[in-house]
Amino acid sequence: xxxxxxxxxxxxxxxxxxxxxxxxxxxxxxxxxxxxxxxxxxxxxxxxxxxxxxxxxxxxxxxxxxxxxxxxxxxxxxxxxxxxxxxxxxxxxxxxxxxxxxxxxxxxxxxxxxxxxxxxxxxxxxxxxxxxxxxxxxxxxxxxxxxxxxxxxxxxxxxxxxxxxxxxxxxxxxxxxxxxxxxxxxxxxxxxxxxxxxxxxxxxxxxxxxxxxxxxxxxxxxxxx
Numbered sequence: 248x249x250x251x252x253x254x255x256x257x258x259x260x261x262x263x264x265x266x267x268x269x270x271x272x273x274x275x276x277x278x279x280x281x282x283x284x285x286x287x288x289x290x291x292x293x294x295x296x297x298x299x300x301x302x303x304x305x306x307x308x309x310x311x312x313x314x315x316x317x318x319x320x321x322x323x324x325x326x327x328x329x330x331x332x333x334x335x336x337x338x339x340x341x342x343x344x345x346x347x348x349x350x351x352x353x354x355x356x357x358x359x360x361x362x363x364x365x366x367x368x369x370x371x372x373x374x375x376x377x378x379x380x381x382x383x384x385x386x387x388x389x390x391x392x393x394x395x396x397x398x399x400x401x402x403x404x405x406x407x408x409x410x411x412x413x414x415x416x417x418x419x420x421x422x423x424x425x426x427x428x429x430x431x432x433x434x435x436x437x438x439x440x441x442x443x444x445x446x447x448x449x450x451x452x453x454x455x456x457x458x459x460x461x462x463x464x465x466x467x468x469x470x471x472x
C-alpha cells in the first residue's frame with residue numbers, strides 16, 4: 248500500500264510537468280548568413296514559414312528564431328554558437344551555411360577551404376548533439392541561376408554540397424538538400440538561362456518567390472518525423 252501511495256505521489260507531480268512540456272512550443276533556430284538574416288523580414292523565408300504554420304492552425308506549436316548574420320561563414324557560426332543558439336535552448340536547429348565559404352574565395356580570397364569547412368561543421372554538430380538538439384543540415388543553394396552549370400562557383404558549390412551530404416550520412420543527421428531543390432527548380436523554370444531574377448535578386452539573395460520556395464522546403468523538413 249505504501250508503494251502504491253508513493254507511485255501516486257510521483258504521478259501527481261509528474262503529470263502536470265509532462266503536460267507543461269507537451270504544451271511548450273517547439274523552439275526552432277535557423278542558423279546562417281545574410282539569407283537567414285533577411286529571413287525574418289516581412290517577406291523573408293522564416294516569416295513565411297510562420298505564415299504557413301498559422302494558415303494550418305499550428306502557429307502555437309512552434310517558436311521560430313532567426314540567427315543569421317550577413318557575411319558569415321562556418322567559422323563565424325562556430326564562434327557564436329553558444330550565445331546565438333545554445334543559450335536559446337532550441338529543440339531544432341537548421342544549419343544553413345556555405346555560400347560565403349565558397350563565394351568569398353573568389354570575391355575576396357577569404358573563403359573556407361574544404362577541409363576546414365568540414366572540421367568546423369563537424370564541431371558545430373558535436374556541440375549541438377551534445378545538447379540532444381535535432382539538427383537539420385542544409386546544402387548551399389546558388390551563386391548564379393544559370394541552369395547549364397556555367398555559373399562561376401557551380402563546381403565549388405557542388406563540392407561543398409557533397410561534403411554536407413557526407414557529413415549528414417556520417418552523423419546520422421537529417422539532410423535538407425537545398426542545392427538539389429534549387430537546381431531542379433531552375434531547370435524547369437529558367438528557360439532563358441538567366442543569371443538572376445528567378446529565385447534570387449542578385450544571384451545569391453532571395454526574391455520573394457525564392458523566400459517562398461525556401462520556406463516550403465524548410466517546413467517540409469521540419470515536419471518530417
